[in-house]
Amino acid sequence: MTSPRGRRADATANREALLEAAQSLLAVDPHASLDAIAHAAGLSRRALYGHFADRESLMREVISQGAERFNQIAERTDDADPRVALARMAARLWREASAVRASANIALDDVHVSQTVQALAPLRRRVRAVVVAGVESGAFRGDMSSQLLSFLVERTGRATLRELRPATTDGAETVVRVVLSIVGVAWREQAALLETHPEILAAD
Template sequence: MTATETEPVAARPRRSDATANREALISAAQSLLAVDPNASLDAIAQAAKLSRRALYGHFPDRESLLDEVIVRGAGRINAVAEETDDPDPRVAIAGLAARLWREASAVRAAANIALENAHVLGTVRALAPLRRRVRALVKAGIESGAFRGDMSDRVLAFLVEETARATLRERWLTSKDGASTVVRVVLSIVGVPWTEQVALLEAHPEIVAAG
């Protein structure tokens, strides 16, 4: 190569500060939308310590930002669903409920966004793996006799999902008792008596342990 020849210019990697700003916006949106589904773009930008103009540099409108929050939240939630398993269906579904509580910010944000008509279908699609996992756990519980058998796995899984979502959205539940409450609610829905729940959690304290 002669002195007059030049090497091809490589594509510039995305600037680290731009990436950090985008992540800050998504994190701020998750936190604020978990509290208020109507949180404004101004509030989100302020929480991320960025200007509204900077926000628009990453997301052209509020809908695109909410779509990203749904995708991010669903990814974490679906991963939790796939990773949670146990031969005892009671332990498996209790563990899933507790782990979802620990992902409360993403769960609550996704649940709140799902209330908006424009995002219901997108949320349903994004959380399809979670729904399949819950239904599989419920079916296994019914077939083993551990869960109530007076309704189909489809109906019971729906009741678990709706009740758990409503409970997860209640911010008055503290981090200390929240996981235990969600677990007990889910176990009650599938038909596990409260006395059996006490014994189960005593035998498996890791289900509701912090961390």
Template sequence: MSAAPARRRDATANREALLRAAQTLLSTDPYASLDTIAHAAGLSRRAVYGHFSDREALLREVITVGAARFNAIAAATDDPDPGVALSRMAVRLWREASAVRAAANIALDDAHVAHTVVALAPLRRRVRELTAAGVASGAFRGDVPPRLLAFLVEETARATLRELRLTTDDAPAAVARVVLSMVGLSWREQVDLLTAHPEVLAAD
């Protein structure tokens, strides 16, 4: 076997290691340095430049990769009840763990807002669709325009997804309830929905 395929495999493995390290570190520290990320990936700073021109290029790739996963979740999450669909989507996003929090942390930086907005366009469109459907059916609050309500859901969900004090056990229910609260369901209605639809909190 020639050395070229082995080098390509090594390069692919190194790139994946860098992205994993970046996701893990940026989920707790959005300002983690390139040296810190490289060290966590078991690579030198020089090796990083074989894959990314600078830290900004790495951050953009973290956003792109995370967004692709989030958009896939949004596309695959559906239910006749928009409350069920919206809360289940939020829980599935939470289960993406460090990738979610890394992208959410990066998105807080004004320098990356434009890239994040473009990358997450399918997810944001799906949130707007579900919110509009919920308002139209009377399932969601009707005192706020649907597009504004969708924006509030996005911002509240993003803040909740970044919350590291939530444990694995209580996070899914907390994430679902925050989203359901935002769209106007009372705590009793939330309990009823989650009791009637245990699949919302179940691990896929």
């Protein structure tokens, strides 16, 4: 007979297997069925329901996992120069979107916008802080409020992700340049910044 500790370990392993399978399948098909996810995890649909009440609860957990990683990147990324801080954050988030493609796919799904907005609140606060610092220092454009500028950065980043997808070879540089353009950094200044800080586009 399996001990309670053994059963808990099995349950934890099954849950992790389901989430791993969900990440893998949803990265390819955001509409993958629960049957397909359970099969990929080597479990029955009934076993899946032992961990997730329905597809939406599974989606929420996948969103939560991805958001946690995105939020950690935002919190860890900083620099005295707000241009560098924003550029590094954009590049790192782009590369992370490639690693957790399922979360990125779901984040681009309008059905889950409210969930992703809530889950990514720490990231959004960090972007706002960098934008405020940039505007106050004169590094970023000052012809609009920091709140509006932060909103434009967020929406533009999301739109760029939707159009390019992380598989794009020069995607990180494109995202960095687009985001810097939004905050008012001229293209020649961007080129000089990236030449001075090649680590921005280098893989961590």
